[in-house]
Amino acid sequence: MNNLLITGYGDDLNINGIRLGDLSPKDHETIELDKGGQNYSPLENVVVSHVKDSSTLICRKPAKNEIDKYVEEELLDGLCCYSAVNQGQLNQTIVDAVIHHLNNEKIPTVPRSIRHKYMSGFLLASTAFTEMDRVVPKVAGVESWELTFKLCRRWGYEVKNIPANKCIIVGATGNFHGRSMAATSMSDDPDTQNNFGPFLPGIELVPFNDFDALKKLFEEKGEYIAAFSVEPIQGEAGVIIPDEDYWPKVAKLCKKHNILLAFDEVQTGFGRTGKNFAHQLYNVKPDIMGCGKAAGGGILPVSFVAGRDDVVGVLTPGSEGSTFGGYPLASVVGIYAIKSLIDEQLTQNANIRGQQLISGLNQIKNDFPDKIKEVRGKGLLTAFEMHNATHLDGHKVSVNLLSQGIYAKETHHSTVRLAPALTINESQVNTLLTAIRQVIKDI
Numbered sequence: 001m002n003n004l005l006i007t008g009y010g011d012d013l014n015i016n017g018i019r020l021g022d023l024s025p026k027d028h029e030t031i032e033l034d035k036g037g038q039n040y041s042p043l044e045n046v047v048v049s050h051v052k053d054s055s056t057l058i059c060r061k062p063a064k065n066e067i068d069k070y071v072e073e074e075l076l077d078g079l080c081c082y083s084a085v086n087q088g089q090l091n092q093t094i095v096d097a098v099i100h101h102l103n104n105e106k107i108p109t110v111p112r113s114i115r116h117k118y119m120s121g122f123l124l125a126s127t128a129f130t131e132m133d134r135v136v137p138k139v140a141g142v143e144s145w146e147l148t149f150k151l152c153r154r155w156g157y158e159v160k161n162i163p164a165n166k167c168i169i170v171g172a173t174g175n176f177h178g179r180s181m182a183a184t185s186m187s188d189d190p191d192t193q194n195n196f197g198p199f200l201p202g203i204e205l206v207p208f209n210d211f212d213a214l215k216k217l218f219e220e221k222g223e224y225i226a227a228f229s230v231e232p233i234q235g236e237a238g239v240i241i242p243d244e245d246y247w248p249k250v251a252k253l254c255k256k257h258n259i260l261l262a263f264d265e266v267q268t269g270f271g272r273t274g275k276n277f278a279h280q281l282y283n284v285k286p287d288i289m290g291c292g293k294a295a296g297g298g299i300l301p302v303s304f305v306a307g308r309d310d311v312v313g314v315l316t317p318g319s320e321g322s323t324f325g326g327y328p329l330a331s332v333v334g335i336y337a338i339k340s341l342i343d344e345q346l347t348q349n350a351n352i353r354g355q356q357l358i359s360g361l362n363q364i365k366n367d368f369p370d371k372i373k374e375v376r377g378k379g380l381l382t383a384f385e386m387h388n389a390t391h392l393d394g395h396k397v398s399v400n401l402l403s404q405g406i407y408a409k410e411t412h413h414s415t416v417r418l419a420p421a422l423t424i425n426e427s428q429v430n431t432l433l434t435a436i437r438q439v440i441k442d443i
């Protein structure tokens with residue numbers, strides 16, 4: 001017999017006599033340290049509670065007195081769940097669609113082995129939005145990348161005629177594609193790989209943005225290479241932007257060697273960079289791409305692969321699948337995540353507010369050239385990198401920003417990424433910049 005009793009909602013949610021609203025930030029930390037797997041080290045002394053507006057969270061911090069468990073403060077969301085919430089927290093269009101379909105349309109939960117009407121809606125919307133022939137739904141971002149990886153291998157054998165088990169997928173150093181075994185195998189980050197081997201064979205890495213290295217590899221092993229699988233702009237690596245002519249040259253080279261260009265647009269897609277997809281910044285088109293994060297507007301995990309007919313066409317029944325990939329509610333969320341992006345002109349806003357943010361960051365760099373080394377960004381995918389010095393510590397900057405009411409997080413020791421919701425307005429960008437200026441001045 002299990003004596004577990006769960007009652008209430010929100011702060012009144014009560015698990016065996018423990019009411020969430022009664023927990024202090026320290027209590028939350030203790031429970032997580034005690035009962036969770038330690039795969040994250042969250043910012044200390046802050047617990048997010050709820051949403052105020054599309055870019056503002058309400059968080060709880062330790063109370064200054066002995067009586068209260070916490071104080072509540074506003075937090076401007078400079079990260080928006082690693083670009084999963086491009087449409088803004090609790091985007092009304094998506095929330096209304098979810099509530100309407102649950103309450104009024106009596107939306108079912110069924111797997112893909114029986115057709116449901118919302119899949120057609122999702123396929124029509126997502127193929128039109130991506131300008132691709134075919135779309136296959138998945139759930140997490142990493143699954144979309146993993147499926148592109150599998151499809152590229154199968155295409156390599158069945159269309160390019162690579163000899164059995166000889167297929168190579170080329171990736172870029174500094175990549176991040178998620179946490180599956182294939183993604184871990186492609187990583188070159190020691191923390192990511194430590195004691196998770198043996199790794200998947202058939203993967204080779206070239207330095208990101210190094211055209212000559214790629215050309216040399218293609219010339220040496222091109223007949224075995226099915227795809228170059230890569231982020232158009234490297235997000236987790238600290239917003240690394242390639243040279244303007246890199247992708248056009250790579251796309252041409254891939255064509256020459258009959259090698260697929262497979263983009264991971266999980267972080268860069270859905271308006272983030274000021275275009276619907278980052279590859280559009282460079283006037284190239286991948287043969288296949290993986291999307292995730294904002295594909296579900298931050299409301300549900302929704303991801304998908306979009307690609308050319310002959311590439312996605314190698315799929316056969318039974319060779320791939322996902323219980324929740326494209327299930328009715330995910331399809332609805334996927335449709336309205338696209339609709340909100342279009343109707344609210346969020347890609348355009350990313351462009352306008354991105355320019356404001358990047359030029360503001362550059363002004364801070366100009367005023368503190370001994371502290372900030374470089375500002376990088378496209379649209380609202382931005383970062384500033386500090387010089388390599390112990391006191392110029394990205395984590396300390398994140399902690400100090402937190403005390404100024406800003407949520408941002410370092411990516412490496414000296415880089416801080418800023419990727420707010422695409423709904424952010426002019427005065428909120430100014431608030432971000434004022435806080436960053438103060439923190440950089442003081443550090």
Ligand SMILES: Cc1ncc(COP(=O)(O)O)c(C=O)c1O
Nearest residue numbers: 140141142176177178264266267
């Ligand atoms: C480029 C890229 N690909 C894949 C992923 C993995 O997505 P998820 O964490 O949803 O599996 C991420 C996550 O940050 C990412 O940035």
